[in-house]
Amino acid sequence: xAEDPGRxxxxxxxxxxxxxxxxxxxxxxxxxxxxxxxxxxQTVCLGADASDDLHRVEVEAANSQGKLTKVQLVALxxxxxxxxxxxxxxxxxxxxxxxxxxxxxxxxxxxxxxSQENSEEEEEENxxxxxxxxxxxxxxxxxxxxxxxxxxxxxxxxxxxxxxKKASEDEEKQRSPVKVSSKTVKEIxxxxxxxxxxxxxxxxxxLPALSKEKSKTFDLTKxxxxxxxxxxxxxxxxxxxxxxxxxKSMSDKGQSLPKTEQKFENFLKSSFKLEDKKAAKxxxxxxxxxxxxx
Numbered sequence: 001x002a003e004d005p006g007r008x009x010x011x012x013x014x015x016x017x018x019x020x021x022x023x024x025x026x027x028x029x030x031x032x033x034x035x036x037x038x039x040x041x042q043t044v045c046l047g048a049d050a051s052d053d054l055h056r057v058e059v060e061a062a063n064s065q066g067k068l069t070k071v072q073l074v075a076l077x078x079x080x081x082x083x084x085x086x087x088x089x090x091x092x093x094x095x096x097x098x099x100x101x102x103x104x105x106x107x108x109x110x111x112x113x114x115s116q117e118n119s120e121e122e123e124e125e126n127x128x129x130x131x132x133x134x135x136x137x138x139x140x141x142x143x144x145x146x147x148x149x150x151x152x153x154x155x156x157x158x159x160x161x162x163x164x165k166k167a168s169e170d171e172e173k174q175r176s177p178v179k180v181s182s183k184t185v186k187e188i189x190x191x192x193x194x195x196x197x198x199x200x201x202x203x204x205x206x207l208p209a210l211s212k213e214k215s216k217t218f219d220l221t222k223x224x225x226x227x228x229x230x231x232x233x234x235x236x237x238x239x240x241x242x243x244x245x246x247x248k249s250m251s252d253k254g255q256s257l258p259k260t261e262q263k264f265e266n267f268l269k270s271s272f273k274l275e276d277k278k279a280a281k282x283x284x285x286x287x288x289x290x291x292x293x294x
Contacts, residue, residue: 017107036115038112044109046107055076055102056075
């Protein structure tokens with residue numbers, strides 16, 4: 001038995017019944033009329049001696065409108081299904097269980113919940129003692145329970161209040177920002193302006209010098225590109241007198257010259273870039289004369 005705050009007593013008891021071929025119906029009416037009760041079914045299972053026939057169980061109870069309603073509860077067979085869990089199938093008494101097919105035994109189990117309200121008049125009549133019991137939250141008359149917060153001494157509270165004040169003042173001093181005079185602020189601003197103006201002047205002076213240097217480098221690169229584009233003029237071939245001087249120096253040094261006229265002409269083309277055949281014949285006669293002098 002347990003008491004709830006609304007002065008309602010609740011009882012819980014185990015419920016169980018058995019259906020067989022001889023007793024194929026069981027009716028549960030509950031207890032009393034003024035009670036609020038409920039039947040909560042948990043399991044339905046076949047007995048060990050049950051045959052392999054199909055066992056169907058029917059339940060009959062009143063619905064929300066107070067009309068009797070029949071519902072098939074379970075269908076069991078020993079070779080297939082022997083136990084069914086109803087997981088708290090609740091009905092309000094009176095309730096009737098019937099074995100519609102099969103010989104049983106079929107066992108039905110659950111819990112029966114009962115709750116009943118107790119009136120204040122019944123409690124006063126049952127209370128024969130003249131002295132009323134004090135409630136849990138009320139203290140007996142003549143006694144005042146001191147609050148635990150007021151048990152401190154006055155001196156301790158004063159000391160603590162002074163210490164708290166000092167601590168709060170120190171925290172405020174630490175949190176408060178450092179005050180700066182207006183003069184110092186103006187001086188800082190003026191120094192910043194001066195430095196920025198000096199930097200601007202320097203940059204203005206440097207700009208023309210940089211532009212001049214850039215223009216010079218640009219002109220140099222232009223000239224170099226023009227030189228690369230203009231092809232160099234081919235050098236003119238040396239004159240006959242120069243070629244004679246070179247041929248004579250070669251013969252004096254003992255260097256061998258081509259022995260045939262055709263090879264000599266090729267030699268003149270490759271060495272002196274001379275393509276004139278008349279000049280080549282004249283130079284060939286000149287080399288032959290150098291041999292005769294020797």
